[in-house]
Amino acid sequence: MTLRSVDLRKEPVEEVLNRVERSLEVRLDQEPVVRKRRSLGARTDRGTWVRIERRGLDRIGVQGGDGTASAEALLGIAKPAWLAGVAWRDETEPVMWRADETELLPGPPVGSAVVTEDPQLSEEWWAAMNASLDALASQHTNRFATPDTETLTQELVTGTIHSVFPGGDTAVVEWRPAHADFNWANVTGPVFCVFDWEDWGMAPCGLDAANLWGASLAVPALADRVRSERRADLESRDGKLMTLFVAAKILGPYADPDDPRLGAARETAERVVKELQTG
Known part of the structure; x- marks a missing residue:
């Protein structure tokens, strides 16, 4: 089966969000949801953050797509703690969905991936x-x-x-x-x-x-x-x-x-x- 090219900024995602809510037993703040090309993000009603990613099975390899969870073992790094996760295979496409719940970030992202102004960092x-x-x-x-x-x-x-x-x-x-x-x-x-x-x-x-x-x-x-x-x-x-x-x-x-x-x-x-x- 050929993997369909998908941009989650343009796709309907309500079904995915609802499944994550049921699986993690949490309510997502769906207004607004942060939408990127292959991931979604939202705050929860328990003061945490959930990131959801869509990744083709051919892009998972031996690592299993559990990067956020496995990074919890890393020491001495300023990063949000990982709390819970859930993954499932899409019923109609060769795709894995994964949702990870983490602590909230201490502040907003510095900018977009590429910046055009100096962020004036301390x-x-x-x-x-x-x-x-x-x-x-x-x-x-x-x-x-x-x-x-x-x-x-x-x-x-x-x-x-x-x-x-x-x-x-x-x-x-x-x-x-x-x-x-x-x-x-x-x-x-x-x-x-x-x-x-x-x-x-x-x-x-x-x-x-x-x-x-x-x-x-x-x-x-x-x-x-x-x-x-x-x-x-x-x-x-x-x-x-x-x-x-x-x-x-x-x-x-x-x-x-x-x-x-x-x-x-x-x-x-x-x-x-x-x-x-x-x-």
């Missing part, structure tokens, strides 16, 4: 971000990250980079746990917290820093701050590869010609390519 925010990313990288897991629901492999890294920057050695040296979707829509302010752990797992060192850098390129001072804060990650060989990995996604065949990040992404990527060739 020194405490940056310190908490660094502490969380350092704690995450020091831990262990059998999971592999699934950015954009694709399992992150050496082949994916090489193929993505070479699609824009052909040639060159792209062999990853060090793999560490990563959030894998670390952008401004998945972190809060003014108090730092990182959420949406569906795709976390092992990834090349520097992926999270590179993702946040790429999401900041429309604000040069912010992108520079990210690179400064995560210099150890981004100046490592693997961090440079992840810079190219993220830049290739920005500059690749589906690039938006009006994306304000294009120039900065290409400029940095060209410098990094030269550094890798000479280093």
Whole structure:
């Protein structure tokens, strides 16, 4: 059966929401529901949050789609506690639905995935971000990250980079746990917290820093701050590869010609390519 392309911002979801309410024995505040392309979110009547995701069975792999629940074992990271979850297979399509109930976030997301204005974050925010990313990288897991629901492999890294920057050695040296979707829509302010752990797992060192850098390129001072804060990650060989990995996604065949990040992404990527060739 072919998986139908679905955008949950446009689909009727009342039946899904009602099923989650019955399964978790909770009432959802359905006005408003936060709608994204493949997920839904809503507050509950017991002061918690429920996130619901639709994911094709071919995108689940050996991890089972339980990223938020499994992340509860991670220590030293500012994230909402996981409380309960439920999953079921769709009756008509090769799709798994999963709902996870967590604590409420300490504040709103800093912005959309890509920001165009400096969010003016405090020194405490940056310190908490660094502490969380350092704690995450020091831990262990059998999971592999699934950015954009694709399992992150050496082949994916090489193929993505070479699609824009052909040639060159792209062999990853060090793999560490990563959030894998670390952008401004998945972190809060003014108090730092990182959420949406569906795709976390092992990834090349520097992926999270590179993702946040790429999401900041429309604000040069912010992108520079990210690179400064995560210099150890981004100046490592693997961090440079992840810079190219993220830049290739920005500059690749589906690039938006009006994306304000294009120039900065290409400029940095060209410098990094030269550094890798000479280093």
